[in-house]
């Protein structure tokens with residue numbers, strides 16, 4: 677199957693697509709402070725509204741109230757917003773509050789029933805949908821989720837590589853196994869491939885080097901978790917960079933050798 681991906685993004689290859697913002701939208705003030713200084717460098721601001729935590733008992737996202745804050749801050753500061761959806765109810769709420777793009781999380785991509793339900797809820801809606809790889813390294817599930825969205829009429833598609841769970845000790849939280857996303861790209865050459873160094877690295881000191889490595893492998897963009905005070909973050913504290921670190925990482929990327 678031919679997947680076109682986000683129109684123009686791969687062909688107009690002058691700079692990487694950047695998605696940045698906090699792991700979770702925690703409060704109106706936290707979100708404002710996390711996005712104000714970075715919004716001009718981001719095609720999309722990210723922020724989790726519903727958080728799929730691996731184990732119960734941790735922060736699971738604010739839900740609909742956060743969508744109210746996001747919508748009003750978008751009007752004030754002028755940025756585009758993307759969030760994770762895992763159910764048709766999430767899709768309906770995200771659309772109600774005019775979210776600009778959606779992504780499918782690693783724990784959802786693994787489940788063809790969930791993916792089909794979300795794709796059905798999106799019928800007739802023309803916004804970008806990014807599909808993260810499944811938690812474990814199974815390329816066909818990742819392809820299958822993308823194909824399900826494509827068949828449902830969603831044409832603005834992108835893939836996000838967030839690394840793969842392994843039980844073995846590794847310097848990465850989720851080792852990248854770089855060949856797997858490259859195999860996806862070789863089957864779907866027009867599908868934009870975005871790297872999520874935050875969930876691959878698991879620690880903020882690795883974000884710059886993973887980002888550069890991805891661009892050197894001709895990735896089309898980056899999704900970087902960014903928080904105004906990362907150590908105080910309610911989810912993924914160790915891997916979020918500060919807003920100043922984000923700006924430094926993005927400004928220091930070597931784009932010329934990465935084909936931009």
Ligand code: PEP
Nearest residue numbers: 699781782783808838875
């Ligand atoms: C996230 O982006 O915050 C997230 C939960 O990601 P993943 O689905 O890749 O674990």
Ligand code: MN
Nearest residue numbers: 699901911912
């Ligand atoms: Mn996260």
